Amino acid sequence: MKATAIEKICSKFPGIACREVLNYVEMTVQPEQLEETLSRLKLYPELNFGLLLDITGIDYLEYPVAQDCRFAVVYTIRNWRDNMLVQVKVPVPDPDKGVPTCTHLWSSANWAEREVYDQYGINFIGHPDLRRILNHWQFKGHPLRKDYDIFKGQVCYDSYSMENEIKNRLLANGVDETTMKDINTEIMFLNLGPSHPATHGAIRIFTALDGESILANVNEIGYLHRGFEKTAENRTYNQVIPLTDRLNYCSAMMNNIAYVKAVESWLGIEITERCKFMRVVMSEFFRVQDHLVCIAANLVDMGGLTNYWYLYNEKEASYDLISRLTGARLTSSFTRIGGMYRDFYDGWEHDMEVQLKAIEKGVSDSLALVLKNRIVHDRTQGTCKLSAETALSYGFTGPCLRASGVPFDLRKDNPYYNYESFDFNVPVGSTGDIYDRIMVRFEEIFESIKIIRQAMKHIPDGPIFVKDHNAVLPPKSEVYNNIEGLANHFKLIFEGVKVPSGEWYDSFEAANGELGFHFVADGSGKPYKLKVRPPCFYIMGGFHEMVEGEMIADAVINLGSINIIGGELDR
Amino acid sequence: MSLTLLNVIFAVVVAIAFAALNAAYLVWAERRGAGRIQRRPGPNINGPFGLFQPPLDGLKLMAKQLTIPGGADKILFVAAPVLSMFPAIMSFVTIPFSEMIVAHNMNVGLLMIFAFASSGSMALLFAGWSSRNKYAMMSAVRSVSQAVAYEIPMLITAITIVLMTGTMDLMEIVRQQGPSILHWNIFPLLTNSHNLLMPFSFLIFFTCTLAETNRAPFDLGEAESELVAGFHIEYGSMGFGLFFMAEYANIVIGSCLTTILFLGGWHPPLPFLGFIPGVVWFLLKIYILIATFIWIRWTFPRTTIYGLLNLSWKILIPISLFNLLLTAGLLKVF
Numbered sequence: 001m002k003a004t005a006i007e008k009i010c011s012k013f014p015g016i017a018c019r020e021v022l023n024y025v026e027m028t029v030q031p032e033q034l035e036e037t038l039s040r041l042k043l044y045p046e047l048n049f050g051l052l053l054d055i056t057g058i059d060y061l062e063y064p065v066a067q068d069c070r071f072a073v074v075y076t077i078r079n080w081r082d083n084m085l086v087q088v089k090v091p092v093p094d095p096d097k098g099v100p101t102c103t104h105l106w107s108s109a110n111w112a113e114r115e116v117y118d119q120y121g122i123n124f125i126g127h128p129d130l131r132r133i134l135n136h137w138q139f140k141g142h143p144l145r146k147d148y149d150i151f152k153g154q155v156c157y158d159s160y161s162m163e164n165e166i167k168n169r170l171l172a173n174g175v176d177e178t179t180m181k182d183i184n185t186e187i188m189f190l191n192l193g194p195s196h197p198a199t200h201g202a203i204r205i206f207t208a209l210d211g212e213s214i215l216a217n218v219n220e221i222g223y224l225h226r227g228f229e230k231t232a233e234n235r236t237y238n239q240v241i242p243l244t245d246r247l248n249y250c251s252a253m254m255n256n257i258a259y260v261k262a263v264e265s266w267l268g269i270e271i272t273e274r275c276k277f278m279r280v281v282m283s284e285f286f287r288v289q290d291h292l293v294c295i296a297a298n299l300v301d302m303g304g305l306t307n308y309w310y311l312y313n314e315k316e317a318s319y320d321l322i323s324r325l326t327g328a329r330l331t332s333s334f335t336r337i338g339g340m341y342r343d344f345y346d347g348w349e350h351d352m353e354v355q356l357k358a359i360e361k362g363v364s365d366s367l368a369l370v371l372k373n374r375i376v377h378d379r380t381q382g383t384c385k386l387s388a389e390t391a392l393s394y395g396f397t398g399p400c401l402r403a404s405g406v407p408f409d410l411r412k413d414n415p416y417y418n419y420e421s422f423d424f425n426v427p428v429g430s431t432g433d434i435y436d437r438i439m440v441r442f443e444e445i446f447e448s449i450k451i452i453r454q455a456m457k458h459i460p461d462g463p464i465f466v467k468d469h470n471a472v473l474p475p476k477s478e479v480y481n482n483i484e485g486l487a488n489h490f491k492l493i494f495e496g497v498k499v500p501s502g503e504w505y506d507s508f509e510a511a512n513g514e515l516g517f518h519f520v521a522d523g524s525g526k527p528y529k530l531k532v533r534p535p536c537f538y539i540m541g542g543f544h545e546m547v548e549g550e551m552i553a554d555a556v557i558n559l560g561s562i563n564i565i566g567g568e569l570d571r
Numbered sequence: 572m573s574l575t576l577l578n579v580i581f582a583v584v585v586a587i588a589f590a591a592l593n594a595a596y597l598v599w600a601e602r603r604g605a606g607r608i609q610r611r612p613g614p615n616i617n618g619p620f621g622l623f624q625p626p627l628d629g630l631k632l633m634a635k636q637l638t639i640p641g642g643a644d645k646i647l648f649v650a651a652p653v654l655s656m657f658p659a660i661m662s663f664v665t666i667p668f669s670e671m672i673v674a675h676n677m678n679v680g681l682l683m684i685f686a687f688a689s690s691g692s693m694a695l696l697f698a699g700w701s702s703r704n705k706y707a708m709m710s711a712v713r714s715v716s717q718a719v720a721y722e723i724p725m726l727i728t729a730i731t732i733v734l735m736t737g738t739m740d741l742m743e744i745v746r747q748q749g750p751s752i753l754h755w756n757i758f759p760l761l762t763n764s765h766n767l768l769m770p771f772s773f774l775i776f777f778t779c780t781l782a783e784t785n786r787a788p789f790d791l792g793e794a795e796s797e798l799v800a801g802f803h804i805e806y807g808s809m810g811f812g813l814f815f816m817a818e819y820a821n822i823v824i825g826s827c828l829t830t831i832l833f834l835g836g837w838h839p840p841l842p843f844l845g846f847i848p849g850v851v852w853f854l855l856k857i858y859i860l861i862a863t864f865i866w867i868r869w870t871f872p873r874t875t876i877y878g879l880l881n882l883s884w885k886i887l888i889p890i891s892l893f894n895l896l897l898t899a900g901l902l903k904v905f
Contacts (some may be wrong), residue, residue, distance in 0.1 A: 190705055198796050211711065212876060303787060303798040303873030309609035375788055375871055378878050552709075553875050556797040 001148060005084050011218050012047060013037065020505055022265055023414075024085035034090045035100045041077055041086060042105045049077040049086060050392045051408075052106035053507075054533040055113055056518055057092075057120035061146040064522050069093050071122055074518065075102070076505050077532065080392075080408040087505060098123025111541040119229070129165065129224035134222040134570060135235045143230055144529075150230055155526040160217055162206050166424030169216035170208055180210070187215060190552070198301055201566035203540070212552045218546040221537075232530040236496025237263055238337055240530065245331035247532060248568040251290035251511040253326070254570075256335040258508035261416065262517040263337050265506045265512065267499060269466055275339050276417045277459040281352075282334070284448040284455070285322070288359060289315055290511030290563070291441040291448075292401075297440060298560030299370065302379060307366045308499040314355075314362035319353050325347075337497050339465035339471035347457050356449050363445055370438075379434035384546040384558040387432060395540030397535050398513025400562050403440045404432030410509035422451050434554075471497050476502065496525025504544035505533075512536050512563055534568040579664075582675055586663035590656075594819035595625035597861065601819075604865040630754045635808040640703060641807065647701035652806065652813035655694035658687035659820035666827045667742045669837040669849035680741040681729060684828060685722075688783060691821065692718035693784075695792060698814070699802040710801030713876055714792035717782055720883035721789075725779035727891040731898045732756055732832045745836030750845070755835040767893045773833045775887050775894075777860075782826035782879065785818060787868035791876050826860035827853075 009025050010018040016037065017028045029037045039051040053076040060067040069091035078085050092099055095514025101124040103109045113124040114133040121142035124130055134141060136156035141148050166189065172179075177187065192205040193199060199205065202223035208216040228247070232240045244255040257279050264271060271279075296311035319329040324346050326332035334341050370376045386396075391404040401408055409426045411419040427443035465472045469488040478485030501523040507516035513535030520529035539562045545556040546562075599614065599621065606613025616619035639648055665680040667673035677683065692715055699711020736744045737757065748755050758772045782789040793801035803814045830836060834856050837849030844852075872883070 188705065192797075197799060213787065299872065303790070303794070303796065304871070305605075306609050306869045309611060313610060370872075373871065375874050375878070379872070379875055551875060551877070553794065553797045553873075 005082065007249075009047065009084065009086060012040065021087070021502075022343075022506065024087060024505070026087045026089060026503075028091075031090055031092065031099050034088070037088055038075065038077075038102050038105055040216065041088070043113075047079065047084075048081065049076070049079045049084070049264055050106075050374035051078040051080050051397070052076075052102070052108045052112070052395055053078055053514060053516060054395075054505075054531070055109060055143070055399075056531040057116040057122050058503075058520055058529055059120060059144065059146045063520075063528060067091070071095050071120060073099055073116060073122060076362075076516065076518065080406065080413065083413045085505075087504075092122055095122045096121065098125055100125045101127040103127055106395065107390070108538045108541060108547075109394040111537065112395075113535075118142070121145065126189075129168070132222075134225040136222070143227060148230075150227075150234055160170060160220065162204075162220060165218040166206055166208050166216055169218055169544070173216050175208075175215050185210065185408060192552075193557065194220075198559060199564075201561070201564065201569075202564070203545075203559075203569070205559070205565060207547075207552065207555065209552065210289055214547050214550055214552060214555055217547050217555070219540065219543055221540060222570050224566040224569070228532065228571040229530055232527055234526065235267035236525045237499060237527060238492075238496060239337060240527065242331065242333040245333055246567050247534065247571065248290070248510065248515075248536075248565045249330060250293045250563075251283075252292075252331045253322075253334055254286045254508070254510045255515065256333060256393065257283050258510060258515045259339050259517060260335045261501065261508055262504075262519065266502065266504050266519065266521065267337070267471060267497070269338050269468060269471060271339060271461050271466055272459045274343075274462045275464045277455050278340055278344065278464065279335070279456045280417050280419070280422075281452050281459070282325075284451045285318070287448045287511045288317055288445050288452075289322075291311045291445050292318075292359070292363075294511075294560070294563040295366070295438060295441050298368070301557045301560040302368065302376065304376070307369055310362045310366040310369075315356060318355055321351055324351070336465075338468060339463075343464050352452065352456060355451060359445070360449060363442065367442060377435065379554075379557065380433060380438060380561075382431070382433050382435075383554045384561070385431055385433045385544050386411055386542065386551055389541065390545055391432060394545065395538035395567045396512070396513065396542065397538075399440045399444060400539050401513065403429035403436035404425065405430055406553065410507060410514060414507075416508070422454050424448075424451050434558055434561045498523065498525055499527075501528075507508055507533065510535060512565065512568070513539070532568075532571060534571065535570050536562070536564050540564055540569055579675060582664055583660070587660050590660050590663055590820040590823065591816060593823050594816035597630060597819040598628070598815070598820065598863075599625050601865050601868075602713040603661040604862070605869050608866070608869045626678065629812065632809050632812040637808040637810055638805075640805045642703045644701035644703070648695045648805075649810075650703060651698035652695050652803075652810045652817075654697060655691060655817040656813045656820070658691045658694075659817050659824060662687045662824045663820075663827075665741060667745060667831070667836065668853050670742075672850055673742065676740065676742050678740045678743075679737040681733065681744070684824070685726060685729070687854075688821075689718070689722060691817070694817075695802045698806070701825070702805040704801070704805055706798045706805050709800050710792050710794075710798045710804075713794075713798075714785065714802060717785075717789065717879060718789060718874070720880050721779045721782040721887075724775055724883060725783065727888070727895050728776045728779070730830065731769075731772055731891070731895050734895070734898050734902060740833050741836075745831055745838065746837040748837045750842040751838075752835070752840040755833065755838070757833040767899070768897060769833075771890060772894050773829075775891050776833065777829055777863075778882075778887065780829060780865065781867065782883070784821040784825050785865075786864055788871040788874050789879055789881060790868075792871060794873055796873075800891070820862055823857065824863055826857040826864070829860055830856040 018025055041047050043310050056074050058072045060070055060455040071092040073090050073092055075088040089094050090334055113127050116122050116131050118132040118135050118161040137160045139154055175316055188209045190207050191207055194202040194204045195381045204220040207214050245252040247255045292311045292315045296308045299307035303533045323329040326334040386404050388404045388406050391401050406429055407426050407428045412426055427440045429440050472487050473492055479489045499521040501521050503520045504519045505516055507514045516533030518531040519527055522528040546558050603613040616622040617623040637647055662684045664675050665683055673680055695714040696711045699707040733739055736747050757769055785792045804812055837850050837853040839845055
């Protein structure tokens, strides 16, 4: 972000403490100023912060630097057009009283605030539906509070009826039950999931149906919630890497890269050129895998099973290549802070090129089946449309946002790892229907292959690790032969990488959209707090907007087209 | 009298055997064909080319317990799979495989087959209704509306044939289509009607057969991605097995009927090929049609219920009605 942009933001908010962190602005406001600040950020045409990325709470109970209040809430908001990012931090004197909601400004605030309430117990005044989202509804306490013991598990098993929620949704949609009674029609309530072949995981999609048309829809998530953030607070920075594999397991290594990139950005580590290129190759290769999985599953939902094999055969072969490159097929945990676990083997370029050709063939075969297929067109074009404004309001990023016609891609707009020097296009849809979402993913596969080919051509030789032994393990020869190396090794293994205290947010264009990490560091080897901004959490938050008024079969293929990954959704 | 009874019993036994064998080995053919299309082997472990797979699957299904969900209508639940298999087998009785091979020819054979085919959708309705499952019920509703929508163009097309041939006797319909491909009802250039739209009628009839047998792209009854398995969601064991077999038996019936009505039955395409027995031609034709069924299934995605109904009511029915009028007019003129 340019310095002028920072000045521009700061000048609009006299009397509010603004400071520059990394390449964005952090503002600290008082609770009474919050509503005013947020609505200015959203509504001022020069500011136009239309994309609420994330809301998270912070519990400063054990933080070494004394704070005014125990709790704080942080809003991460983006202006995608001018590439401006701002974080608004507000201390919360009384969590039970809380802070005013911002659901009227951004629809994505609905689920984001519910998550903060669930994890920290911070109230949001005026929130339409403040209840737990990730944890079970019978869960007692708020797990991300520092005084909640990590070993204190709870057994909850009663299912939640969601009766009130769907009734409210029916009311909001203006469904008139008395008229329906007059013509002897009754609403049928149907649970799609949590275990249903179309959910590709465990999500409960609760629908109110009139025949096969969806009148109202509410969703329950959290079936795969495993407390990633709480676990991360009790691991060293490098120990968190294997956990990030499990976020979006279809493109596991992108999460590794996004995570270490975020840590490195705060440590100020500039990784080596070769490492950058390796990361670009792997993240684009995993983007291809992610899209292959998504499209294949989506077309299976549509009944086109043959596409599944054309695409999955290539994904399967790609995993073999990935296991040769990284040592593991799915969850490779291949990155380290300051570099990569190891270099690629000799001659990997040839194998990669063979695999890329195979992928191109598989994708082209699948496209030949669907591109001009009338049934596919009838089913996907014009169904489950989402306009650009609604998509932005719900915090959509990535292919789903681009399908709605917003050409926002962090690789272009906020480039990292030399992405500015690669020649690639950002495919954009026009209407935001299912067809656009599928075709944007198909096109991105070809664009990613283009990037990989360029990166393979220009990848330099050299070390893959930086020479900073406060962050990177020294080579074994040094560990065994000199005391300094042994001390570095010992400290890094036992205490972890010492990260200077502070708070920062860093993001990465993952296969599903903007994958962000919000850190609070206290100077020790473990993150004081680590919040993931998972792209598909917010996409799922807008699911009901897409499917209401459509048919039950459309809801199923829509769920496939937005690529909901349970590991990332529920963390 | 007793001879006729024996004859009928023998015919039914042969029909059951034929239907069951066909159903079993069509599953194998379908899986191998799907494997071919999808670049994977398909069943190839048990026996040569995996040919022992179907009997082993059957054995496994028979060995399983038939569970009846709580709250289900027990009588209907048990009766439904039997009812679905029954019309499929009964229809075989009147199918002429050649001039000589027919179990029991009757002068209303076409009517009988349509009567039995219609009762097949009752079985799906019973199954869906009695399972006490929302998915099964939605599937049953879908299946019935689909059956109603597609029986109409199918019947109209069949009536066109009846007009052209002047009979409902299946053997007579075939006899009139000899001796060469130009006498078949699909290209009736040398017969009395000269209707150039008959290839469209054939396509309509074939499409309706796809829909009537609940095959992809019209497999909305058992749409596994949204309705999980549709009307047989609660069935295990041989209850499921019977539904499965009935589906394939229905495919065979549909192919037989298409062959008889449009493709000249047991007649060879050219008269000099007459030295090959008629039954070979008949079986060849139906298996080519069945292969097309399989090919279509693994090529096209599923339609939606509205797309399906629109296709029938807005496109197929008007075209087939027009064709019926045209045929009637042409018959009057020539």
